[in-house]
Amino acid sequence: MLDFIKQDKDPVTGRVMRKVRSFVLREGRLTPGQERALRVLWPVYGLERAAGMLAYPTVFGREAPRVLEIGYGMGASLVEMASAAPDMDFIGIEVHRPGVGALLMAIEEQGLTNLRSYCDDAVEVLAECVPDGSLTRVQLYFPDPWHKKKHHKRRIVQPEFVALVLRKLAPGGLFHMATDWEDYAGHMQEVMRDAPGWENTAVDGDFVPRPAWRPETKFERRGARLGHGVWDLLYRKV
Template identity: 60%
Template sequence: MTEQQDSPAEAGEVRHRTIKSFVMRAGRMTEGQQRGLDQGWPKFGLELADGLRDFDALFGRTAPRTFEIGFGMGHATLEMAAAAPEQDFIGVEVHRPGVGALLNGAMTQNLSNIRVYSCDALEVLRDCVADASLERVLLFFPDPWHKSRHHKRRIVQPAFAELVRSKLRIGGVLHMATDWEHYAEHMLEVMNVAPGYRNLAEDGRYVPRPEERPITKFERRGERLGHGVWDLKFQRVD
């Protein structure tokens, strides 16, 4: 799950509100999560400061590449990467226990098709990912900021749609999912007017849950409580 915050303005600059893909959260680290950070980060961790990366060189191959914004504890990422060894996955998450959990899982399952950033996902997209290089961008269950006065903090905004479009190859897909119907409507409203996209839903609204998106424990609990989940897929066409 991803969250957002307002970034402080630099000294001497005019203050502009900038959408972040996270709010920094503290959390206790388990032994396995710490092991993931200690042993897995040198193998799979990437740094924002390194700038634009050659992912073909990093992964040692040319393959379809998925970029996931806010992987939480990494369960879905691990499941997708294990199910598609012919694809590469770049995940971004600021919650350190989640980063450690994903790295520990990658080592435990002996996966080599995962790389991880622990910083703002939007900065990674802007500074580290080449244009027209991604097969998919995933945004699963971002913070809905359900209060009206907080809607401006939502990550899905016109600028986000344009940034993602520039990084997707022609034919690449932005896949979003949320369990907040009002946020799903907001996503739909933003994406329907975003240039260069086509809605892949037959009815022009939401797609059925794709088989490639794992069902999380969080989602199963919501289903038991009668909560809905809305999936949106928009393909870059221009």
């Protein structure tokens, strides 16, 4: 797990190469339950980038519509989605081990067979492990907004990333983003507006009401009471 931290080296000089990432590893302490889950459950429900391209029938034992979520945090909403849609298979990607441990614990507690996780860089997992045209939906909920202008280059929603997502989606597949930063919502709009191959599903304006499949988080409900906005963007591969 977290092997990508060790892999950003020049193959000739051995020097660590600087790479712009959309995340920073700020890991808190693992609880005993999370530590146990990473030790005992990861071999069962964890996926490794080093294993290469996914063979879905091997991972899930079936063929089914597939949803991939990038940056699931502590995993509560992803677990809720997987539990509510047993006819679909879900893959999560998260770099913070406490969140991965919490997800593994929930998978065990609920007996879910349709949810697996990577603990790795999402861009590299998409590029190296996800077959082209194989996903029904890609989800990106509340990514780090990197609100300072000098850090905007770290935002994950960039033209190269959007093109990669497009390649991994099946025709008609959906790319669903949500953010509680209005400035980032505008940035997402601009990137998607300039990207070929997408259709905005919004009927009125650029945003859509929260789709039924995305659970409303406690943080989101608290923000709504305080008058904070949330913007959902939903695009279809054409």
